Amino acid sequence: MLFRRARKAPPPSVRDRIASEPKFRVHDLDASAAAFAKDDGAVLTVTFEMMKKGSLVQRRGRDVRQIVVIVDNSAKVVNSGDQVSHDTYRALVKANVIDPVPGLEQDA
Numbered sequence: 239m240l241f242r243r244a245r246k247a248p249p250p251s252v253r254d255r256i257a258s259e260p261k262f263r264v265h266d267l268d269a270s271a272a273a274f275a276k277d278d279g280a281v282l283t284v285t286f287e288m289m290k291k292g293s294l295v296q297r298r299g300r301d302v303r304q305i306v307v308i309v310d311n312s313a314k315v316v317n318s319g320d321q322v323s324h325d326t327y328r329a330l331v332k333a334n335v336i337d338p339v340p341g342l343e344q345d346a
Contacts, residue, residue: 282327286318288336305335 292305295317303318307329314326322330330336 281321281323282339283321284316284318284327284330284336289318290337291333291335292316292318305330305333307333307335 286301286303289303289305292303295302295304297317304315306313306315307326308314309325309329314322314329316322316326316330316335327336331338
């Protein structure tokens with residue numbers, strides 16, 4: 239075929255990554271968890287029960303809450319079940335979408 243798309247090798251950043259390595263460090267949301275690490279790799283999982291606001295959307299036969307928040311002058315779509323960074327977590331708390339999790343420090 240003359241106009242077939244050429245197959246390209248994946249970029250080195252993807253090719254050299256080990257699949258068994260976690261991409262981010264994950265923290266649980268129980269009250270006994272240590273203080274929230276503020277580095278960019280730390281994430282929190284936002285559950286459906288945590289979200290008080292947002293649109294209800296059907297995804298794969300189950301209900302999902304979805305909301306848009308502004309973080310660092312960019313819009314971020316947050317679905318229930320997503321893992322979010324500390325900045326996005328603070329924006330969700332400030333917008334009164336989720337309640338602050340006990341045991342996690344809050345900045346003013």
